[in-house]
Amino acid sequence: xxxxxxxxxxxxxxxxxxxxxxxxxxxxxxxxxxxxxxxxxxxxxxxxxxxxxxxxxxxxxxxxxxxxxxxxxxxxxxxxxxxxxxxxxxxxxxxxxxxxxxxxxxxxxxxxxxxxxxxxxxxxxxxxxxxxxxxxxxxxxxxxxxxxxxxxxxxxxxxxxxxxxxxxxxxxxxxxxxxxxxxxxxxxxxxxxxxxxxxxxxxxxxxxxxxxxxxxxxxxxxxxxxxxxxxxxxxxxxxxxxxxxxxxxxxxxxxxxxxxxxxxxxxxxxxxxxxxxxxxxxxxxxxxxxxxxxxxxxxxxxxxxxxxxxxxxxxxxxxxxxxxxxxxxxxxxxxxxxxxxxxxxxxxxxxxxxxxxxxxxxxxxxxxxxxxxxxxxxxxxxxxxxxxxxxxxxxxxxxxxxxxxxxxxxxxxxxxxxxxxxxxxxxxxxxxxxxxxxxxx
Amino acid sequence: xxxxxxxxxxxxxxxxxxxxxxxxxxxxxxxxxxxxxxxxxxxxxxxxxxxxxxxxxxxxxxxxxxxxxxxxxxxxxxxxxxxxxxxxxxxxxxxxxxxxxxxxxxxxxxxxxxxxxxxxxxxxxxxxxxxxxxxxxxxxxxxxxxxxxxxxxxxxxxxxxxxxxxxxxxxxxxxxxxxxxxxxxxxxxxxxxxxxxxxxxxxxxxxxxxxxxxxxxxxxxxxxxxxxxxxxxxxxxxxxxxxxxxxxxxxxxxxxxxxxxxxxxxxxxxxxxxxxxxxxxxxxxxxxxxxxxxxxxxxxxxxxxxxxxxxxxxxxxxxxx
Numbered sequence: 001x002x003x004x005x006x007x008x009x010x011x012x013x014x015x016x017x018x019x020x021x022x023x024x025x026x027x028x029x030x031x032x033x034x035x036x037x038x039x040x041x042x043x044x045x046x047x048x049x050x051x052x053x054x055x056x057x058x059x060x061x062x063x064x065x066x067x068x069x070x071x072x073x074x075x076x077x078x079x080x081x082x083x084x085x086x087x088x089x090x091x092x093x094x095x096x097x098x099x100x101x102x103x104x105x106x107x108x109x110x111x112x113x114x115x116x117x118x119x120x121x122x123x124x125x126x127x128x129x130x131x132x133x134x135x136x137x138x139x140x141x142x143x144x145x146x147x148x149x150x151x152x153x154x155x156x157x158x159x160x161x162x163x164x165x166x167x168x169x170x171x172x173x174x175x176x177x178x179x180x181x182x183x184x185x186x187x188x189x190x191x192x193x194x195x196x197x198x199x200x201x202x203x204x205x206x207x208x209x210x211x212x213x214x215x216x217x218x219x220x221x222x223x224x225x226x227x228x229x230x231x232x233x234x235x236x237x238x239x240x241x242x243x244x245x246x247x248x249x250x251x252x253x254x255x256x257x258x259x260x261x262x263x264x265x266x267x268x269x270x271x272x273x274x275x276x277x278x279x280x281x282x283x284x285x286x287x288x289x290x291x292x293x294x295x296x297x298x299x300x301x302x303x304x305x306x307x308x309x310x311x312x313x314x315x316x317x318x319x320x321x322x323x324x325x326x327x328x329x330x331x332x333x334x335x336x337x338x339x340x341x342x343x344x345x346x347x348x349x350x351x352x353x354x355x356x357x358x359x360x361x362x363x364x365x366x367x368x369x370x371x372x373x374x375x376x377x378x379x380x381x382x383x384x385x386x387x388x389x390x391x392x393x394x395x396x397x398x399x400x401x402x403x404x405x406x407x408x409x410x411x412x413x414x415x416x417x418x419x420x421x422x423x424x425x426x427x428x429x430x431x432x433x434x435x436x437x438x439x440x441x
Numbered sequence: 442x443x444x445x446x447x448x449x450x451x452x453x454x455x456x457x458x459x460x461x462x463x464x465x466x467x468x469x470x471x472x473x474x475x476x477x478x479x480x481x482x483x484x485x486x487x488x489x490x491x492x493x494x495x496x497x498x499x500x501x502x503x504x505x506x507x508x509x510x511x512x513x514x515x516x517x518x519x520x521x522x523x524x525x526x527x528x529x530x531x532x533x534x535x536x537x538x539x540x541x542x543x544x545x546x547x548x549x550x551x552x553x554x555x556x557x558x559x560x561x562x563x564x565x566x567x568x569x570x571x572x573x574x575x576x577x578x579x580x581x582x583x584x585x586x587x588x589x590x591x592x593x594x595x596x597x598x599x600x601x602x603x604x605x606x607x608x609x610x611x612x613x614x615x616x617x618x619x620x621x622x623x624x625x626x627x628x629x630x631x632x633x634x635x636x637x638x639x640x641x642x643x644x645x646x647x648x649x650x651x652x653x654x655x656x657x658x659x660x661x662x663x664x665x666x667x668x669x670x671x672x673x674x675x676x677x678x679x680x681x682x683x684x685x686x687x688x689x690x691x692x693x694x695x696x697x698x699x700x701x702x703x704x705x706x707x708x709x710x711x712x713x714x715x716x717x718x719x720x721x722x723x724x725x726x727x728x729x730x731x732x733x734x735x736x737x738x739x740x741x742x743x744x745x746x747x748x749x750x751x752x753x754x755x756x757x758x759x760x761x762x
Contacts, residue, residue: 082724089500107727111501203694255605258694260585400726403704411709416607430518437513438497438728440506 037070040334043094045079045087047321052291056355060348064341071334084326088113093326095335098151102139102319103402106394109142114324116145120336126344131362133384135318138393149343152358153320154282155383156211158304162297164195164277170301172313174215174241177278177304182248184277193249193257198278200245201254202409205264206280209405210392212238214317216306217388220405221395225439227431229405230424237306239412239420246413255414267292283380287357300379302386315388316380320361359384396439397431404430487740494733510731520735522710523718526611530681530714534615535674539667542625547655549626550633560630567623575687578617579604604692607711614684614712625670632666633659665757672750679743682720685712715739 048057054077061073076094081104087093097114108114121128128137128146136150160170164184171177181197188194202209213220218234221227229235246254261275262268265288271279272293280303289296305312323342325335341348346368349360354372359380365371366381373381383389395401408427411417469476494511497504514520549560566574582603584590590600603613640658649657660667686705693707705721706713719739723732 085500107499111499111727113501205694252602255602256585258585259583259602259605261694264694397726407704407710410707414708416709433513433516434726434728437509437731438499438726440497440504 039070039072040331041072041074042096042331042334042338044073044075044096044098044338045084045094046075046077046098046323047079047100049078052287053356056352059355060342060351063345063348063351064338067341068334068337071337073338085113088326088328091328093328095325095329095331096323096338097326098321098323099148100321102322102392102394103398105139105148105322106142106396106398108324109145109147109394110396112147112327114147114326115329115332116147117149117324117336117339118146120325120340121146124336124340126340131344131364133318133363135389135391136320136361139319139391140322140394142394142396148322148324149339150361151321151323151343152349152352152356153318153361153384154284155359155380155389156206156214156280156282156303156317157379157383158278158301159271159281159285160278160299160301161271161274161276162299164274170278170299171304173304173307173310174237175307178241178245178248181245181278185249191250191253193253195274196249196254196257196276198245199254199258199276200242200249201251201258201413202242202406203255203413204258204279205269206282208402209238209409210319210402211280211317212242212303214315214390215303217309217312217390220392220401221431225395225435227401227428229431230421230428234306235424236420239409242409243413243415247415251414271298272296283359283377284357286374286376286380290357298376300376302379302383312388314382315386315390316383318384318389318391321358397434400434401431404434490733490736490740493730494737496730498730498733499727500729506730510728510734513731514734514738519706519710519713519718520715522706523713523715526706526711526713527679527681527715529611530614530678531675533611534618535671535678537615538618538622538625538674539670541619542622542670543629543667545622546626546629546633550630560626563626564623566621569621571683572687574621575617575684576691578613578620579688579691582613604688604712605708607709610688610692610708610711614688617684617688625674628666628670629663632663636662665754668753668757669750672746672753675746676743676750679739679746680716681714682716685714686717688712 046057048054057075061075064071064073079097081099081101084093084097084099099108109116132140132150136153137146140146140148140150158170165180166184168180168183171180177198178200181200184195184197185193186195199207201207202212209218213235216234216238218238219228219232249257257275261270262273269285269288269292270276271281271285272289274296286300289298302314303316305315323339325332325339329335343349344362346360346362346365347370349362349365350368350370352358353360353365354370357377360366360368360371366385371381392398392402404427408417408423412420412423417423493503495505495507497506497509545563549556549563552559569577581587582589582600584600584602584605587600593600601609603609603616636659640662641654644654644658689705689707689712690703693703704710705717715735716739719732719735722728722735
């Protein structure tokens with residue numbers, strides 16, 4: 001029996017070694033002088049699934065085919081990050097993969113899930129610092145590795161319903177926003193909300209702290225990765241403002257109203273239906289309104305800023321879709337050709353931007369005369385170009401940090417945790433403890 | 442005599458030991474499918490889990506960190522919140538399910554007319570897929586648009602925000618568990634129908650009331666089934682995941698889109714269960730080493746309840762004998 005146990009343990013350790021052996025990494029092979037145009041088929045996984053997105057993507061890939069006729073792209077739609085990670089673990093990844101979120105970029109780089117693209121950029125003589133706005137560096141790189149490239153960007157601003165605004169101009173400060181929100185709100189005889197001027201709670205669709213923190217210039221982390229939340233008075237300014245306005249509505253009333261909303265991504269979005277006069281949203285909403293509520297008379301503006309930060313008006317939050325070459329890709333050179341095309345080719349970015357109304361992510365594409373620019377979309381192009389616009393820098397615990405902050409915010413705005421200082425100190429503690437667990441001291 | 446015996450043994454021993462070895466090998470050969478299965482699907486994962494619990498493991502890179510993951514467990518507020526919630530479900534939901542299941546089974550076995558219809562009605566919900574059932578409950582109980590509030594509102598009652606208020610969210614999940622009681626009802630029905638009728642007849646002749654018949658006859662006879670339901674209920678509840686995850690996600694309004702992070706346990710961590718936190722740490726936060734610590738703790742607790750179950754059954758078997 002003892003011998004059997006020893007044998008089992010040895011077999012277990014052997015298997016374990018075999019499994020973990022796959023975690024070793026190897027430097028990518030790059031041959032910039034490769035002139036071989038042997039036909040090659042590459043696998044491309046992306047997350048797009050809506051019909052208009054797929055059509056736009058197909059049009060863009062046709063443009064790629066004209067430039068690189070020897071490369072056939074086999075695209076797979078509606079892929080999530082989990083599937084990409086599992087494919088890399090299983091040793092059978094696609095050649096190119098696209099992720100909708102920048103939350104995993106640090107992990108992608110740290111664990112070499114995606115290859116470092118700096119050698120590819122050097123080999124292709126591409127200077128990223130002049131091609132992309134500086135803020136993009138923060139969400140496509142981690143610890144000196146650029147393991148993904150930006151493919152289109154998202155920026156956030158304020159949408160307002162012109163009819164419900166009753167001639168008022170969009171607010172520029174938080175005080176103006178609160179005053180206007182109260183003025184535009186309509187309640188029935190029982191005090192239930194029929195139309196809200198602005199829904200201030202963090203649980204409202206795009207009001208997550210990652211987006212609204214920019215209104216007060218709030219900081220998430222220090223350069224060493226530890227939490228800056230408790231020590232930054234900007235968070236207190238934002239949360240106090242949100243709570244005051246929430247209390248004016250009554251938390252129960254605003255929650256009941258929020259829970260009557262239709263799906264964010266459907267035609268029943270409360271902004272489309274005239275249930276809210278003003279809402280924070282991304283630039284993509286322009287395309288959705290055009291498709292779902294073409295008669296809606298609306299305008300767009302930058303998000304309001306803290307009363308004492310008027311000079312920052314015009315800035316917003318920037319993030320975007322990222323794309324890269326997973327570790328173990330079978331055709332890395334052809335994969336790089338596709339990544340390069342989708343992220344640096346002006347006509348590709350303009351085609352995609354015009355079709356799905358995302359912000360093109362290179363400076364030349366932003367200046368392209370072919371880019372469709374109507375006033376409502378221009379707002380977001382301006383936010384993208386604004387030097388005060390910020391992003392959430394890549395962090396190894398990016399999603400955890402946001403969850404922790406949002407959880408604290410829900411407790412605060414609901415009135416279930418009355419001590420704001422204690423709550424934010426607790427956020428610091430949790431973020432810092434988690435950092436020790438995942439990244440070491 | 443002694444010498445002769447020794448001599449005989451001395452000659453027979455090598456033959457017998459060869460026989461025994463051959464028999465052992467044959468037994469091992471017969472057992473080999475099970476041994477391979479045990480090794481690959483249980484022993485190896487278990488050894489790996491223990492090994493990874495001492496590593497910083499993000500599913501790609503390994504770094505030995507000693508007891509860091511284990512120490513973090515004691516400082517991890519979310520883990521303790523999830524333990525408290527899981528314990529609440531074990532203490533409240535499991536007994537309520539057993540009592541409700543037994544009550545419903547009693548009723549439908551006693552029905553003279555329409556028994557088949559009622560049995561079907563009570564059993565049907567347990568055939569509804571868990572995700573669909575949970576979605577349905579969250580929509581029905583939605584305080585903004587749900588029909589339950591519409592009906593209650595008509596008579597002037599404001600229903601609680603079942604899945605949006607931490608004071609009510611676990612009760613909402615309990616309600617859902619009681620709705621899908623069909624599985625337990627069937628087990629209890631089988632047990633109740635198995636109680637000898639003559640015991641009730643004798644008790645009735647002695648003037649025993651219905652309650653006395655239930656406590657003195659029914660319960661003692663079906664005790665093994667009640668015990669089985671309770672212990673398997675505890676083991677299942679220790680793995681409670683889907684309903685809590687779906688209810689929290691739908692109630693929070695979190696969407697699966699870039700920039701939108703979903704925190705399991707909404708609201709305020711009140712529905713966060715231990716397996717949910719394990720999943721979150723391992724597969725969302727890339728802290729697989731720490732998730733292994735959580736997995737080992739869950740394994741140990743589940744094992745304790747499994748042993749209790751086995752011991753009880755041994756006890757019942759001895760009683761029967």
